[in-house]
């Protein structure tokens with residue numbers, strides 16, 4: 001195997017590190033599932049099984065990621081290993097359009113969400129450290145920005161008119177005044 005340059009060594013270390021992280025995360029998930037699946041067993045069997053699955057998944061995922069990333073980092077032109085790195089990253093907004101969603105709420109108001117949706121074109125340029133060969137990869141994705149939420153109040157319901165109390169007619173004597181009269185008898 002040919003000796004790697006410092007850049008290639010750094011790239012190799014980075015690939016191994018991220019592969020190890022992926023392996024650890026997926027290994028922990030698989031180990032957790034195994035621990036749960038062995039629910040009826042003794043705790044020694046459960047822990048042993050979970051650890052065994054964790055180790056198997058960790059090693060499998062790690063070597064798979066290293067292999068995949070290493071082949072991606074191998075130059076197609078000069079076949080140098082760990083020589084391809086991203087050297088440029090450009091994002092360009094191709095179009096942006098306003099968007100809106102309306103969502104009815106339990107209290108009959110409406111939640112109105114508005115945002116601007118950008119169609120973004122990303123160009124990543126990869127360069128070989130050995131022969132200087134460059135390759136541009138273009139991809140597109142949409143991104144949300146300026147997201148705003150507003151609550152539109154519920155439409156005012158027509159209230160039944162009969163409920164309002166009729167105004168007291170003028171001229172009709174109220175009973176309160178006449179009641180106090182007869183009881184307090186004048187002495188003179």
Ligand SMILES: [Zn+2]
Nearest residue numbers: 075078128131
């Ligand atoms: Zn090359």
